[in-house]
Amino acid sequence: xxxxxKLGGTLLDAADSRGRLAREIAAFARLAQVVVVHGGGKQxxxxxxxxxxxxxxxxxxxxxxxxxxxxxxxxLAGTVNHELVAALVEAGARPVGLSGLDGSICVAGQxxxxxxxxxxxxxxxxxxxxxxxxHGFLPVVACIGGGARGEIYxxxxxxxxxxxxxxxxxxxxxxxxxVEGVRDGSGRVMPTLTPKEIDRLIAGGVATGxxxxxLEAAKVALGGGVREIVIAQGQSPAILERLAAGEQxxxxxxxxxxx
Numbered sequence: 001x002x003x004x005x006k007l008g009g010t011l012l013d014a015a016d017s018r019g020r021l022a023r024e025i026a027a028f029a030r031l032a033q034v035v036v037v038h039g040g041g042k043q044x045x046x047x048x049x050x051x052x053x054x055x056x057x058x059x060x061x062x063x064x065x066x067x068x069x070x071x072x073x074x075x076l077a078g079t080v081n082h083e084l085v086a087a088l089v090e091a092g093a094r095p096v097g098l099s100g101l102d103g104s105i106c107v108a109g110q111x112x113x114x115x116x117x118x119x120x121x122x123x124x125x126x127x128x129x130x131x132x133x134x135h136g137f138l139p140v141v142a143c144i145g146g147g148a149r150g151e152i153y154x155x156x157x158x159x160x161x162x163x164x165x166x167x168x169x170x171x172x173x174x175x176x177x178x179v180e181g182v183r184d185g186s187g188r189v190m191p192t193l194t195p196k197e198i199d200r201l202i203a204g205g206v207a208t209g210x211x212x213x214x215l216e217a218a219k220v221a222l223g224g225g226v227r228e229i230v231i232a233q234g235q236s237p238a239i240l241e242r243l244a245a246g247e248q249x250x251x252x253x254x255x256x257x258x259x
Contacts, residue, residue, distance in 0.1 A: 004172075005025060006039075006175050009044075025093065028241070029138050033133035035165075035168055037157060039157035051071065053067050064118050080142065085097040095139075105141060106145035106155060110147075124164050125167065143161075156213065171228065173229045178234065190251050222253065229254075
């Protein structure tokens with residue numbers, strides 16, 4: 001089995017949460033070929049504020065100026081990535097810290113001039129991921145993409161996870177986040193979700209912001225051949241073990257529902 005685990009940056013901010021997730025991922029990687037894609041927005045905002053750089057957002061995306069891009073390389077591909085790699089080493093895995101620049105894991109193009117160096121994934125080359133995972137290594141990818149002319153882009157972590165999962169031919173994609181799952185209009189977590197229901201949640205204004213981005217990414221993943229997607233709370237104990245065993249947790253989105 002092949003699987004991709006996308007980790008939100010909030011889950012990686014504290015050493016105890018990072019260490020627990022690293023142990024779970026290391027155990028999961030002994031059962032499957034696993035790729036990890038991670039964000040780090042909270043850490044980025046904190047670093048930029050300490051550096052006197054104001055964060056500006058348009059439709060939930062951080063406007064990426066040269067100063068923000070420099071911070072992205074230092075914080076996301078630097079501190080956040082390497083702290084996670086170190087925790088995975090301690091957990092007994094064989095992690096390799098990467099960004100989407102490496103091996104053309106994520107080739108991106110500029111999304112919009114007003115956003116600066118924010119990129120949208122255009123294609124992913126899975127060769128490096130396949131090479132590492134098939135030899136027992138665990139790729140850990142920061143959400144930075146590269147352009148065809150050597151550009152560096154800030155890429156939304158959910159979009160990058162989907163692009164990599166489809167190229168890597170994943171069976172399962174796990175979005176581990178800081179919420180229990182996708183909630184309906186009454187606030188209840190929906191155990192399963194279809195593409196049509198995703199459209200209704202977005203059109204009705206129930207799913208907005210980061211959750212809307214995840215759901216739109218999930219639909220793309222279904223179209224890209226990923227058979228099962230789960231959005232679940234990363235703080236929940238043994239969450240990966242439970243999900244891998246087929247236990248109901250969070251919200252499950254299945255390709256078979258797309259018809």
